[in-house]
Each structure stands twice: as C-alpha cells, then as structure tokens.
Amino acid sequence: LLAVDGVRIEAGTDVEALLSGEPEREVVLVVAGAQAPERTVRLRLTTYAAVRQGLYEEGLAQARARVGERSQGALGYLHVRSMTWSSFERFEEDLYKVGHGRDGLVIDVRGHGGGFTCDHLLTCLTQPRHALTLARGGTEPGYPNDRMVYAPWHKPIVVLIDQDSFSNAEIFAHAI
Secondary structure, three states, X not given: XXXXXXXXXXXXXXXXXXXXXXXXXXXXEEEOOOOOOXXXXXXXXXXXXXXXHHHHHHHHHHHHHHHHHHOOOOEEEEEOOOEOHHHHHHHHHHHHHHXXXXXXXXXXXXXXXXXXXXXHHHHHHHOOOOOOOOOOOOOOOOOOHHHOOOOOOOOOEEEEXXXXXXXXXXXXXXXX
C-alpha cells in the first residue's frame, strides 16, 4: 500500500485513521506488488457489522438451499440468530415465507447465545386450535384465525442445537 486518498504511506503513517470514517464512501488506494507496477484501486468502505450481516445472509441462503435440496423440497429452514425481539420478528416473518408449501421446518438454534423470546417462539409453534367458527352463510373460517397471538405453525418441526447454544436456546429446544 503506497497511498490512501493521495496521502503517501510512510513509516509511522496511521493507515487505520486514513481508512476509518463514514462507511459507504469510496477511497482511492495506490498499490504495488513485489513484481508489479503501481496501480490505482478504488474501494468502497463498509463496516464490520455490514460484512458480518452479509455473510450471515449468504450462509442462511446456502443452508436453506441445502435443506430444500436434501429434503426434495419437503422442508423449509429457519435460523434463530438470537432470542432477541428483532430476531423473533425475523422468525415470525420467515415462518411462512420459508414454510409455505412445505411439509415441515428445520429450526436451527446452533451457536445461539440466548436472550428472552423463547416463549414467543413457542407460542407460534404450539398455539392450540381450540375452536373454529364460521359465520352464518360464510365460507371462510373466522375465529380463532383472526385472533391468534402470532401466526401459528402446526406442521412438524426439527430443532438443531449444539454445545455452543445456551440459555434461552436450550430452554427452547428442551420445550420442543
């Protein structure tokens, strides 16, 4: 690395400071290899969190594809990243997105550090069907579908857990 945004790199130059700042901005680097001439490279900066999220989404897509392929389309795959409210909202959103048309779900809590939303997930997965009403002359069921606490799931599930999961993830797996 020879220069960052026109600042030549010399002994003692704080390169980290030159590359820090607002994410999503472009920096211009001058670089050279051992046997290569100088060249200019343009990079768009990002954050560790953005890279980590991108890698997570990529891994999630790969896991969903593997489960779909190996089950011949019979199973959907959900990963519960943590037992936090934002992760629960993602679970609830994905429950039918990945479960629609499937015979069951693989719910993965491996590597999970815990949190507090286990009971909410369990409510989605275990809400009893205690009644069903049909209005006079109606064709679509009403109660309890319109009064469920969360969108329910009543098909088979498999839960994956490992030695790196603890706290609320263990409670979830135990309860299932």
